[in-house]
Amino acid sequence: MGGREMTKRWEMYSRIHAMKSQGFKQRKVAKILGVHRNTVKKYWDMSPDEFQETILEPAKKSSLEQHKELILSWLRTYREITAAQIHDWLKEKYKLELAENSVRRYVRMLRMEYDIKPEGSSRDYEALQDPPMGHQMQVDIGVIAVENIRTRRYQKLYCIGFVLSHSRYKYGVWFPNPPEAQDMVNAIRCCFEWMGGKPKELVFDQDRLIAVNENYGDIIYTKEFETFRQSEKLDVYLCRKGDPPSKGRIEAVVKFFKYNFARYRQYSEHWVWDEEFEQWLHRTGNAKKHSITKKIPAEVFEVERGYLTPVAYEIKNSDDNILLRKVRKDNTVMYEGNRYTVPTGSFGVYDDVQLEIEGSELLIYAGFCDILLARHKISFEKGKLIQNSDHLRNKDIKVTGMKESLKGKFSSPEAAERFLDGVHSRKKRYARDQFLLIEKTLGEYSPEALEAALQYCLSHELYSAVDFKDAVIHFNKNIKKAETPADPVHVQSTGSASIPGVEVAKRDLQDMIQRLKGGDDTWLN
Structure with a gap:
C-alpha cells in the first residue's frame, strides 16, 4: 500500500469519527460517504492508536513484504549482508523510500524466522569524545x-x-x-x-x-x-x-x-x-x-x-587567478572538490596543467598557457563530474575506420560491407575485436576460400568473426582437395633386359592375324 492509499484511509477514519461525534448513525454515515456499512462498523469504535497499529503499520510493512523473496534471496546468497546494505540496495534499485529502522527490524525478523545467521566477529571498543570541528x-x-x-x-x-x-x-x-x-x-x-x-x-x-x-x-x-x-x-x-x-x-x-x-x-x-x-x-x-x-x-x-584550513598546495602563478594541477588517470582535473574533464589521452602527455579562472568559467591550459585543453562552467556543488562531450572517447570513429579498411580487402566490397555492418550491429561492444579477427583471417587464407565463406555467412545470416573464420577454414580445405592431383601409377619398365632363366615363346604371325579375325570360333565372326 502506498502513501496515498494510507492517507485516504486516514481521511476516511477521520470523517467517520467526525460524523459520529455529530450524532449520525452508522447506516447514515455509510450512505453519505458511499462506503459499505461494514467499513464504518470497523472504524466506529477504533481509537487513533488502534488505527495506527492495525491499519497503518501493516500497510507500511507491505512494501517490504512485496520484496520479501528478493530480500530472502540476498540474505541466503550473501550471508554477511547487513540491513543497512539492503536498505541502500532497495533505494538504489527500486527507489523505495523506507525508514532504515523498519528495514533493520524486518531483516532481523527474516533472519530469525528462516534461521539465516550471519558470520561475524566481536571486538571491544572504548568510547572517545568527539574532537572539535575541523581538528x-x-x-x-x-x-x-x-x-x-x-x-x-x-x-x-x-x-x-x-x-x-x-x-x-x-x-x-x-x-x-x-x-x-x-x-x-x-x-x-x-x-x-x-x-x-x-x-x-x-x-x-x-x-x-x-x-x-x-x-x-x-x-x-x-x-x-x-x-x-x-x-x-x-x-x-x-x-x-x-x-x-x-x-x-x-x-x-x-x-x-x-x-x-x-x-x-x-x-x-x-x-x-x-x-x-x-x-x-x-x-x-x-x-x-x-x-x-x-x-x-x-x-x-x-x-x-x-x-577547515584552505589547502596550501595550490601552486599559484604570478596571476592570482592561475593554478597548477595534475592530470588524473581518468583524464580529469580537480578543482574545488569537483572533477573537470580534459580530452582523452591527456594523462601521461601533460603532467601539469594550468587552471585560469575567467569570470564564471574554468579554463584549462597545457604547457605555458599556449594550448587550451578545456573550458568549463564552474560548478558550486561538491563531488560532481563536469564533462565536456568533446572529451569523451568516440570509439565509433575508430571502428568505422577499421570497417572501411576491411571492406577494401575483400574481392566483393558490397557484400563485405553488408557482412561487416551485420557484425557491427550484433557485436557492437566487441566490434573492434571482431574486426581484428576478420583482418587476421584475411591475411591467412586464399581469396577463393574467403569469398566462399563470405557468401555462406551472408546467406545463413552468420554475422560473427568466429563463424566467418570457421567457414573460411572449411572452404579452404575443400579447395585444397580439389586442386591436389591424384598420385600417378608408376610401372617399372624392364626395357630390353632379359630375365635370367626365362625363355619367352614366339607366336606365329599368321596365327595372331587369324585370332584377330575370330579364328575358328564362329560366334566371334
Whole structure:
C-alpha cells in the first residue's frame, strides 16, 4: 500500500469519527460517504492508536513484504549482508523510500524466522569524545575482493578511506592495484580538494606508506609523505597497537565502504566504479543519519567546512587567478572538490596543467598557457563530474575506420560491407575485436576460400568473426582437395633386359592375324 492509499484511509477514519461525534448513525454515515456499512462498523469504535497499529503499520510493512523473496534471496546468497546494505540496495534499485529502522527490524525478523545467521566477529571498543570541528581527520586502507564481470574472476580493490572525526563526513579513493606512498599523498590531496580544505591533524594506522620506523617516538616517515607533511604543516598521529579506539571511526568507515557499497557489487571498469562510489556517497555514505551522533554527516559538514584550513598546495602563478594541477588517470582535473574533464589521452602527455579562472568559467591550459585543453562552467556543488562531450572517447570513429579498411580487402566490397555492418550491429561492444579477427583471417587464407565463406555467412545470416573464420577454414580445405592431383601409377619398365632363366615363346604371325579375325570360333565372326 502506498502513501496515498494510507492517507485516504486516514481521511476516511477521520470523517467517520467526525460524523459520529455529530450524532449520525452508522447506516447514515455509510450512505453519505458511499462506503459499505461494514467499513464504518470497523472504524466506529477504533481509537487513533488502534488505527495506527492495525491499519497503518501493516500497510507500511507491505512494501517490504512485496520484496520479501528478493530480500530472502540476498540474505541466503550473501550471508554477511547487513540491513543497512539492503536498505541502500532497495533505494538504489527500486527507489523505495523506507525508514532504515523498519528495514533493520524486518531483516532481523527474516533472519530469525528462516534461521539465516550471519558470520561475524566481536571486538571491544572504548568510547572517545568527539574532537572539535575541523581538528581531526582519520585515514586508513581497506581491501576487498569483488567479481570482475569482464574476466569472470575475483579482483582485489584497495580503498583509502577518510573521515572527519566530528561530522563523520566521508571520502574515499579506490585503486585496482596496491597503492604506493605517492598514491597515498595524491589521495589525501584529492580528499582535501573534495572537502574544500584540510584539518589540523591526520590520524593514521601504522602503515608502510606513511612511516618507515617509529624510532621510539621520533618517527621516520617515507620520503613522499615527509615532503607532503612539511609542505602542509600538518600534525600527524600514528596509532599504536595498544590504541585501537583511537582509530575506531575510520575502521568503521572502511568497513562501511567495503560491506555497504563494495561487497557483492560487480566491477567492470574503474571509472564506472568511481562514478558509482560517488553516487553512493551522496545517496547513502554522507546522507544517512549516523547511528551514534544521530545527525546526517552532509548537514554537519556544511558547518564544519568553515573550520577547515584552505589547502596550501595550490601552486599559484604570478596571476592570482592561475593554478597548477595534475592530470588524473581518468583524464580529469580537480578543482574545488569537483572533477573537470580534459580530452582523452591527456594523462601521461601533460603532467601539469594550468587552471585560469575567467569570470564564471574554468579554463584549462597545457604547457605555458599556449594550448587550451578545456573550458568549463564552474560548478558550486561538491563531488560532481563536469564533462565536456568533446572529451569523451568516440570509439565509433575508430571502428568505422577499421570497417572501411576491411571492406577494401575483400574481392566483393558490397557484400563485405553488408557482412561487416551485420557484425557491427550484433557485436557492437566487441566490434573492434571482431574486426581484428576478420583482418587476421584475411591475411591467412586464399581469396577463393574467403569469398566462399563470405557468401555462406551472408546467406545463413552468420554475422560473427568466429563463424566467418570457421567457414573460411572449411572452404579452404575443400579447395585444397580439389586442386591436389591424384598420385600417378608408376610401372617399372624392364626395357630390353632379359630375365635370367626365362625363355619367352614366339607366336606365329599368321596365327595372331587369324585370332584377330575370330579364328575358328564362329560366334566371334
